[in-house]
Amino acid sequence: xxxxxxxxxxxxxxxxxxxxxxxxxxxxxxxxxxxxxxxxxxxxxxxxxxxxxxxxxxxxxxxxxxxxxxxxxxxxxxxxxxxxxxxxxxxxxxxxxxxxxxxxxxxxxxxxxxxxxxxxxxxxxxxxxxxxxxxxxxxxxxxxxxxxx
Amino acid sequence: xxxxxxxxxxxxxxxxxxxxxxxxxxxxxxxxxxxxxxxxxxxxxxxxxxxxxxxxxxxxxxxxxxxxxxxxxxxxxxxxxxxxxxxxxxxxxxxxxxxxxxxxxxxxxxxxxxxxxxxxxxxxxxxxxxxxxxxxxxxxxxxxxxxxx
DNA sequence: ATCATATTGATTTCGATTATCAATATCACC
DNA sequence: GGTGATATTGATAATCGAAATCAATATGAT
Ligand SMILES: [Mn+2]
Ligand SMILES: [Mn+2]
Ligand SMILES: [Zn+2]
Ligand SMILES: [Zn+2]
Numbered sequence: 001x002x003x004x005x006x007x008x009x010x011x012x013x014x015x016x017x018x019x020x021x022x023x024x025x026x027x028x029x030x031x032x033x034x035x036x037x038x039x040x041x042x043x044x045x046x047x048x049x050x051x052x053x054x055x056x057x058x059x060x061x062x063x064x065x066x067x068x069x070x071x072x073x074x075x076x077x078x079x080x081x082x083x084x085x086x087x088x089x090x091x092x093x094x095x096x097x098x099x100x101x102x103x104x105x106x107x108x109x110x111x112x113x114x115x116x117x118x119x120x121x122x123x124x125x126x127x128x129x130x131x132x133x134x135x136x137x138x139x140x141x142x143x144x145x146x147x148x149x
Numbered sequence: 150x151x152x153x154x155x156x157x158x159x160x161x162x163x164x165x166x167x168x169x170x171x172x173x174x175x176x177x178x179x180x181x182x183x184x185x186x187x188x189x190x191x192x193x194x195x196x197x198x199x200x201x202x203x204x205x206x207x208x209x210x211x212x213x214x215x216x217x218x219x220x221x222x223x224x225x226x227x228x229x230x231x232x233x234x235x236x237x238x239x240x241x242x243x244x245x246x247x248x249x250x251x252x253x254x255x256x257x258x259x260x261x262x263x264x265x266x267x268x269x270x271x272x273x274x275x276x277x278x279x280x281x282x283x284x285x286x287x288x289x290x291x292x293x294x295x296x297x298x
Numbered sequence: 299a300t301c302a303t304a305t306t307g308a309t310t311t312c313g314a315t316t317a318t319c320a321a322t323a324t325c326a327c328c
Numbered sequence: 329g330g331t332g333a334t335a336t337t338g339a340t341a342a343t344c345g346a347a348a349t350c351a352a353t354a355t356g357a358t
Contacts, residue, residue, distance in 0.1 A: 019324050019335055040315085055338035060315070076227065078280075081314060096274045107268050115261050116283055123254050124288030125245045131227075133280045134265055139273030168304055168355050189345085204307035209346065230345060 002089065005032050005071060012069035026051050027062045028071070036085040037075065037104050043084070077133060094131075098138035105138065151238065154181050154220060161218035175200050176211045177220070185234040186224065186253050192233070226282060243280075247287035254287065 003011075009028055013020050030046050031038065038046075040060055047054045063084050066072035072084040077097055092113070096105040112132070120127040152160075158177055162169050179195050180187065187195075189209055196203045212233050215221035221233040226246055241262070245254040261281070269276040 017335090021323075021336065023337070053338085057316085057339080058337060061336090078225065096269065096272055096276075098274075099277070105272050105274065107272065109264060109268055112261055112264050112268075115258060115264070116281075119256050119258055119261075120245065120283055120285065123245055123256065124291070125247075125254065125283070126286040126291050127245075127283050128248070128285040130283040131280065132265075134269055134274070134276050135279065136269065136277040137275040142273070142275050166304090170305065170354075172306070202307085206308080206347085207306060210305085 005086070008071060009066075009069060012071075018065075023051075023054060023058050024062055024065070026054070027059060028066065031063075031066070031072070031084070032086050036106075037083045038085070039081050039083050041081070078135065094133065096134045096136070096138070098141055099135050100137055100141040100144075103138045103140075154235070157220060158215075158218060161220075167214075172200075172203060172207050173211055173214070175203070176208060177215065180212075180215070180221070180233070181235050186232045187234070188230050188232050190230070227284065243282065245283045245285070245287070247290055248284050249286055249290040249293075252287045252289075 005028055006025065009024065010020060012018075013024075027043070027047060030050065031043060034043070034046055040063060043063070044054070044056055044059045047059060063072060063074075067074045067084065071087060073087050075083040075085060075095075077083065077095075079102075091108065093106045093108045094112075096107060098104075116130055117127060119125075154177055155174065158173065159169060161167075162173075176192070176196060179199065180192060183192070183195055189212060192212070193203070193205055193208045196208060212221060212223075216223045216233065220236060222236050224232040224234060224244075226232065226244075228251075240257065242255045242257045243261075245256060247253075265279055266276060268274075
């Protein structure tokens with residue numbers, strides 16, 4: 001089980017002495033319901049449909065805020081812009097990224113995580129975060145590539 | 150054993166119908182002897198000492214060229230700018246990155262590589278490249294952090 | 299040495315993100 | 329419910345690494 005996103009936001013804002021605004025509520029609702037791995041641009045476009053008055057800068061600022069509140073994970077793949085995904089659980093996962101269609105597949109592998117920790121230890125290194133991204137072709141694109149283009 | 154960097158560059162240029170220039174030779178010499186993981190800015194500063202006439206854009210262009218020639222690996226860590234490291238061997242390695250002092254430690258772990266491949270296979274994914282970066286504190290900075298600041 | 303063409307270096311442009319700032323919304327306090 | 333201090337918004341400008349532009353120059357095949 002998990003605290004609802006809206007409640008988590010209110011708690012964070014209250015705890016930090018920040019204000020609850022319509023924009024923050026609306027962005028959160030759209031962000032959570034939209035699915036995963038949204039760029040700010042994509043999220044802004046989604047917002048405009050329901051809330052045309054929303055400002056570009058507000059979406060940027062608010063996503064940074066959500067990341068600090070633990071509501072969103074900030075991702076930087078190799079395509080040049082920042083993406084966010086809703087942190088539905090406390091669990092960690094990494095990503096397979098299709099370089100052809102942009103599809104993103106998530107995976108968890110405890111053994112890899114353990115080995116990373118052992119590598120860190122071996123180098124007297126205190127690991128605080130990590131990024132494992134595997135780039136290539138997803139199943140669909142693998143087939144298409146063989147045929148044409 | 151390995152073909153000398155200068156020779157590898159000449160071969161690549163010849164093969165592509167490109168021209169051999171003093172700038173390319175000089176940048177390569179400085180780049181190779183400098184050590185690893187240089188940002189373009191850092192490399193440009195090194196170049197200026199021995200070759201003040203070198204242009205900023207030329208360093209950018211030339212590093213891209215070296216990457217295509219297989220002489221340099223292009224790295225994009227989370228600090229916002231591109232780095233290059235000389236590809237001395239054909240071997241692959243990943244990185245531990247100290248977020249306090251910027252130190253970069255290299256590691257190889259065949260077991261992790263295997264597990265990545267098995268994750269890809271399990272998802273019908275054709276892996277073409279990957280990026281594994283572990284961020285945290287190096288041995289030195291771990292001690293310093295405990296004391297002050 | 300000639301000449302077509304690749305390269306250089308100074309500079310401008312680009313694009314994602316951040317900073318600025320006047321107008322507005324929120325909320326603790328009355 | 330009003331008041332007022334302060335946080336937030338939205339339009340816009342600034343930032344900054346990287347890429348594009350272009351006239352001047354270097355290269356190399358002939
Ligand atoms: Mn994900
Ligand atoms: Mn390295
Ligand atoms: Zn795909
Ligand atoms: Zn360190």
